[in-house]
Amino acid sequence: MVSLSREAQDKEMGTEDYAISLRNLYKVFGPDPDQAMQLLSEGEGKDEILESTGNTVGVHDASFDVEPQEIFIVMGLSGSGKSTLLRCVIRLIEPTHGSIFLDGEDVTEMDDGQLRQLRREKTGMVFQQFALFPHRKVIDNVAYGLEIQGVSRKERHRNSAEILDTVGLSGWEDYYPENLSGGMQQRVGLARALVHDPSIMLLDEPFSALDPLIRRDMQQELLDLQKRLNKTMLFITHDLDEALRLGDRIAIMNDGEIVQIGTAKEIITEPADDYVANFVQDIDRAKILTAVDVATAEVPVLRQDHSVSGAWQEISETDAFYVVLTDEHRRLIGMVYSHDIRAQLENGSVSLDPLPIHEMERVSLERPVEDLFPLLSTNSSHPLAVVDRDGRLEGVVDASSLVSGLTKDGEVPRGASQ
Amino acid sequence: MRETLVSFLMEYPDDWQLPLAGWVDAITDWLIAEGGMVWDALSYVILFVVVRTERFLLWLPWSAMLVIFFVVAAFVVGPKLAAALSGGFLFIASLGMWDPSMATLAMVLVATAMAVMIGIPVGILMSKYEVLNRLIRPVLDLMQTLPSFVYLIPVVMIFSIGRIPALLATLIYAAPPVIRLTNLGIRQTASDVVEAGRSMGSTSMQLLLKIQLPLALPSIMAGINQTVMMALGMVVIASMIGAGGLGVEVFRGIGRLEVGRGFVGGICIVVLAVIIDRLTQQAIEGQGESHNG
Numbered sequence: 078m079v080s081l082s083r084e085a086q087d088k089e090m091g092t093e094d095y096a097i098s099l100r101n102l103y104k105v106f107g108p109d110p111d112q113a114m115q116l117l118s119e120g121e122g123k124d125e126i127l128e129s130t131g132n133t134v135g136v137h138d139a140s141f142d143v144e145p146q147e148i149f150i151v152m153g154l155s156g157s158g159k160s161t162l163l164r165c166v167i168r169l170i171e172p173t174h175g176s177i178f179l180d181g182e183d184v185t186e187m188d189d190g191q192l193r194q195l196r197r198e199k200t201g202m203v204f205q206q207f208a209l210f211p212h213r214k215v216i217d218n219v220a221y222g223l224e225i226q227g228v229s230r231k232e233r234h235r236n237s238a239e240i241l242d243t244v245g246l247s248g249w250e251d252y253y254p255e256n257l258s259g260g261m262q263q264r265v266g267l268a269r270a271l272v273h274d275p276s277i278m279l280l281d282e283p284f285s286a287l288d289p290l291i292r293r294d295m296q297q298e299l300l301d302l303q304k305r306l307n308k309t310m311l312f313i314t315h316d317l318d319e320a321l322r323l324g325d326r327i328a329i330m331n332d333g334e335i336v337q338i339g340t341a342k343e344i345i346t347e348p349a350d351d352y353v354a355n356f357v358q359d360i361d362r363a364k365i366l367t368a369v370d371v372a373t374a375e376v377p378v379l380r381q382d383h384s385v386s387g388a389w390q391e392i393s394e395t396d397a398f399y400v401v402l403t404d405e406h407r408r409l410i411g412m413v414y415s416h417d418i419r420a421q422l423e424n425g426s427v428s429l430d431p432l433p434i435h436e437m438e439r440v441s442l443e444r445p446v447e448d449l450f451p452l453l454s455t456n457s458s459h460p461l462a463v464v465d466r467d468g469r470l471e472g473v474v475d476a477s478s479l480v481s482g483l484t485k486d487g488e489v490p491r492g493a494s495q
Numbered sequence: 496m497r498e499t500l501v502s503f504l505m506e507y508p509d510d511w512q513l514p515l516a517g518w519v520d521a522i523t524d525w526l527i528a529e530g531g532m533v534w535d536a537l538s539y540v541i542l543f544v545v546v547r548t549e550r551f552l553l554w555l556p557w558s559a560m561l562v563i564f565f566v567v568a569a570f571v572v573g574p575k576l577a578a579a580l581s582g583g584f585l586f587i588a589s590l591g592m593w594d595p596s597m598a599t600l601a602m603v604l605v606a607t608a609m610a611v612m613i614g615i616p617v618g619i620l621m622s623k624y625e626v627l628n629r630l631i632r633p634v635l636d637l638m639q640t641l642p643s644f645v646y647l648i649p650v651v652m653i654f655s656i657g658r659i660p661a662l663l664a665t666l667i668y669a670a671p672p673v674i675r676l677t678n679l680g681i682r683q684t685a686s687d688v689v690e691a692g693r694s695m696g697s698t699s700m701q702l703l704l705k706i707q708l709p710l711a712l713p714s715i716m717a718g719i720n721q722t723v724m725m726a727l728g729m730v731v732i733a734s735m736i737g738a739g740g741l742g743v744e745v746f747r748g749i750g751r752l753e754v755g756r757g758f759v760g761g762i763c764i765v766v767l768a769v770i771i772d773r774l775t776q777q778a779i780e781g782q783g784e785s786h787n788g
Contacts, residue, residue: 225695
């Protein structure tokens with residue numbers, strides 16, 4: 078009993094600060110979930126449990142926290158349990174075990190009335206196949222959530238028209254869903270989920286049923302919407318590109334279990350296991366990684382007030398053909414060629430000052446790597462300087478650092494570092 | 496010993512017979528003896544409604560009836576078909592069958608109204624509770640397959656001859672389709688649409704009234720259409736126990752070997768059937784089309 082109550086205490090801790098918190102969530106489908114839970118706790122595998130008891134483990138010990146206003150992606154292939162997980166959050170599917178907290182409130186403890194209230198006020202859900210009401214006009218689809226709360230027709234139509242305008246559908250109020258294209262239908266779906274101004278959005282593969290071009294538009298629009306609306310989004314998808322594009326953080330699910338949670342970059346650069354590694358291997362890393370990820374710090378950096386002889390000492394040990402100059406606060410000034418320093422040394426000059434200083438292209442830390450290719454190729458002899466907001470040098474990007482940054486760790490092609 | 500075994504195997508022993516007939520007799524007797532008050536009250540209500548409806552239809556002059564019918568039908572099915580269907584009524588009047596036709600129509604209308612009032616709630620309950628679904632389905636099968644004469648007898652014993660037993664017999668026969676198709680229609684509502692409704696915090700009553708029933712409406716209307724048609728069929732048979740109307744003409748034709756009379760009665764039933772079928776059928780399709788705005 079003691080251990081139980083301690084477990085309960087642990088669960089409660091820290092959940093108030095998050096919009097969504099799952100703690101050890103399980104969902105077992107089948108004739109006897111309790112028996113399956115028992116076997117799971119004894120360490121039996123899911124396949125054996127299915128065989129011996131006929132129970133399917135849909136979600137296995139899922140825990141995570143979603144920050145307010147974060148877009149949190151749950152990504153997995155079909156059958157991985159991600160849609161089940163989403164439905165458990167507002168108990169459209171009853172979880173078998175575990176707790177769900179929305180803004181610190183335990184959803185699993187709620188009675189029917191509280192649960193309805195939660196769904197009416199706090200959450201809005203968007204569905205893969207849109208799930209619009211075919212017998213209602215667009216405006217009445219959107220207004221449904223307000224209608225069931227007893228909001229007057231005039232007021233709910235006014236709110237719905239506003240939100241339809243937000244998703245770019247004004248003028249379509251009086252059409253029926255079947256007259257709209259897929260993309261427009263899903264806009265209605267979005268508007269319907271937004272009309273009661275929920276703080277948490279649950280999106281179940283909202284763009285999977287759309288064709289690729291429309292899907293891309295909708296993803297962009299969701300990001301634009303998010304800038305204005307600042308919702309917490311729990312977003313389910315099976316599309317890794319979509320996950321990487323939209324997600325602040327991504328949870329990868331496999332066979333009912335969450336195998337990794339992290340930012341796009343973390344998942345690509347440090348996959349937790351072979352499953353994730355396999356999953357992300359075909360991803361275009363240039364779209365995810367940014368300048369800071371491919372920058373190298375292994376270049377000679379000199380302060381402007383260095384002496385020529387000191388400078389030569391430093392660069393003679395490397396085979397670099399250039400030196401990056403900074404001021405005393407490490408702010409970038411430019412670059413100097415090694416051969417110029419050498420010539421200066423031979424001339425007997427002491428100061429670096431009279432040397433020709435070449436401009437370096439500056440890129441911010443967050444600049445996507447794919448933008449760097451054209452910059453590098455137009456300026457082939459000059460590396461790019463990666464600087465922070467104050468202009469301080471963080472590193473440089475040249476062809477070799479780019480190549481080694483983009484290939485997986487330990488697979489740096491020979492000769493890449495000159 | 497051997498002979499008794501052989502005769503036992505050859506002839507089913509009398510002792511082993513199930514006295515089902517006796518049981519039903521006993522139940523019927525008990526119902527008649529003990530349920531008098533209930534039956535009286537029930538008959539009173541039914542009789543009141545049927546008689547009022549019939550009187551109203553007969554009170555309307557044929558010309559007024561035609562005009563009202565045309566206007567209503569034009570609203571439902573459009574003026575062209577409405578004119579054709581009104582022509583059907585005119586044909587009935589021209590055969591001198593106006594009064595019996597109105598009596599039959601009154602019975603059909605009341606039976607259908609009762610079937611719908613009972614059937615839709617029962618269908619809804621069956622769709623919500625699997626137990627009820629399992630229990631009621633065989634009963635519906637029984638209601639539809641049991642030869643109607645079988646329950647005409649006990650109904651007559653309880654209510655004696657007249658409109659009430661006729662109406663109840665009609666109800667038993669005609670109610671199953673609307674029950675079945677209400678059940679089916681609600682079960683077939685797309686699950687994701689229902690889930691969307693739940694995700695927004697609908698109560699189950701809101702879910703039913705605002706989503707499931709509207710989406711099940713075409714199916715329910717198809718059920719009503721079948722119920723009306725079956726009621727019409729049964730009303731003719733029920734004429735034997737006092738339903739009145741067109742069936743009486745048919746039975747008289749048979750009884751007195753007046754072929755013509757029977758034929759005229761039969762034709763009027765067919766015309767009435769066509770009118771009712773077209774009207775309700777069109778109402779279903781109209782439902783489907785209204786989505787296209």
